[in-house]
Amino acid sequence: MSTDILRFATAGSVDDGKSTLIGRLLYDSKSIFEDQLDAVERTSRTRGEEQTNLALLTDGLRAEREQGITIDVAYRYFATPRRTFIIADTPGHIQYTRNMVTGASTSDLAIILVDARKGLQEQSRRHAFLATLLQVPHLVLAVNKMDLVDYDQQRFEEIKQEFSAFATKLDVTDLTFIPLSALxxxxxxxxxxxxxxxxxxxxxxxxENVHIASDRNLIDVRFPVQYVIRPHKADDPELHDYRGYAGQVAGGVLKPGDEVTHLPSGLDTRIAKILTADGEVEEAFSPMSVTLLLEDDIDISRGDMICRPNNKPAVTQDVDAMICWMAESRRLTPRSKLIIKHTTRTAKAVVRDLFYRLDVNTLHRDEDATELALNEIGRVSLRGTQPLFADEYKRNRMTGGFILIDEGTNTTVAAGMIVQAG
Incomplete structure (x- = not known):
């Protein structure tokens, strides 16, 4: 089952204790190797520190990352008997906004660390805004370094109240406050x-216990076709007419016998079988990767969508979206030509309009903005050369998200979240 994996992102200002917190989770859940621990203990002693510096477990990655070496978001894995965890450790500075967007875009939960002495900082607000912009369903405000304020309940309550007031401006579905000392x-x-x-x-x-199964959209059936499987084995008559459609379920529940519609043709058929790497299954749901066999022979190719006859995504060449611009070498301006990659479909696109640039610290909308530079976020309208099968991002993160690619260099220049399709 996929539900026992929890992906979470950690974000915080510099020196809020993020590395120590991740180190503590790895250490106290017995998820580090003895040789790693020995090395950390040795280094701590060499530095003359009184206790083992758990931040060293993750700081090696950070040093590489901040020198511009390829690691943009450091991923860590650990497990307890209840769940497996994937941590996306995202940098705090504003110039790393794109890294936070990358780390949070697939997360089920975000931990925002706040230093109990300093309280809410500009960065705390920015991280909370980005987490909610990316529709991360669960938010934890971890008030760290409580030991440095003598574990004062009053201080914790002040920070809790201040953040709760700010959170009313955001789209927060589940918010938890935890006072702690990672050290x-x-x-x-x-x-x-x-x-x-x-x-x-x-x-x-x-x-371990936060409920994430219901965060996935189990209502709207969405199956973007990634690959058409035609074995073409002439010596095996059973495989002669075999045609399977492989992909990752992006929403809903699929079962053999279900009536489905193919887009863009609009033709209806039924699911004959659902296959996985482990054999045939009786149902498939997000985020399983499966192969569908259909009862009728329809001309289906990569980038097409299988959905329900009475529950279809928008079929449109025009989308309005929030964009996080990630390119250093160029800026986004109206009439920019780019490639849009949305689910399994790739098309050329043009930026029709830039409505506003959003200040991620104040949430102010600058409607006079004429461009977006590195790490800036704004709302744009795009037109593609082919129709996209799209939902609003808040309804489905997989069919509502996309990336933009520079035609010349083939590099990813933006991540987008569809606000309105069609």
Missing amino acids: HGDNVVDRSLNMPWYDGPSLLHHL
Whole structure:
């Protein structure tokens, strides 16, 4: 089952203790190798530190990343008996906005770290906004370094109130506040004895138990076709007419016998079989990768969509979207020509209009903006040379998200979230 994997992103300002927190999670959940721990303990002693510096478990990656070496988002894996976790450790600075967008775009949950002494910073607000822009369903505000404010309940409540007030401006569906000390392990894996006034879960307990199965769209059937499988084995009569359609389920539940529609043709058929790498299955749902066999012979190719007859995505060449611009070498301007990659479909596209640039710190809309530069976010309208089979991003992150590619260099220059299709 895919539900026992939780993907989460961590974000925080510099020195908020993000590396220590991730190190503590890895250390206290016994998810690091002994030789790694030995190396960290040795380095800590060499530096004359009194206790093991758990931040060193992740800081090696950060050093490489900030020198411009290929690691943009550092991914870490660990597991407990309840769940497997994938951590996207995203940098805090504003110049790394695109990295945060990359890390958060596939996350089920985002942890925003705040230093209890400093309270909410501009970066905390920006990270919260980006997480909600990317429709990350679950948000945790982790108030770290509680040991440095003497585990004061009043300080925690002040930060909680301030953030709650800010969150009313955002589209937050699930918000949890946890006071902790990553350095000492308070409320990270085990409940803290230093904060008897806090009656909520530890961070790991929350991560293990947060309900994510219902975050996936199980209503709208969406199956973008990635690959058409034609074995062409003349010596095997059973495979002579075999035609399978491989892809990843982007929404809904598919079962053999279900009536489905093919886009763009609009032709209806039924599902004959659903195959996976492990054999035939009786149902498929997001994010499973499967091969569908259909009852009728329809001309289907990569980039097409299989959905329900009475529940179709918008079929449109025009979309309005929020864009995070990721290119250093060029800027987005109206009439820019780009390639849009949406689900499995790739087409040429032109920017018809730039409506506004959004200040991610104040949420102010600059409607006089004429371009978007690196790490800037704005709302644009695009027209593609082919119809896209699209949903709004808030309804389905897979059929509502896309990337833009520079035709000349073939590099990804933007990530987009569809606000309106058609």
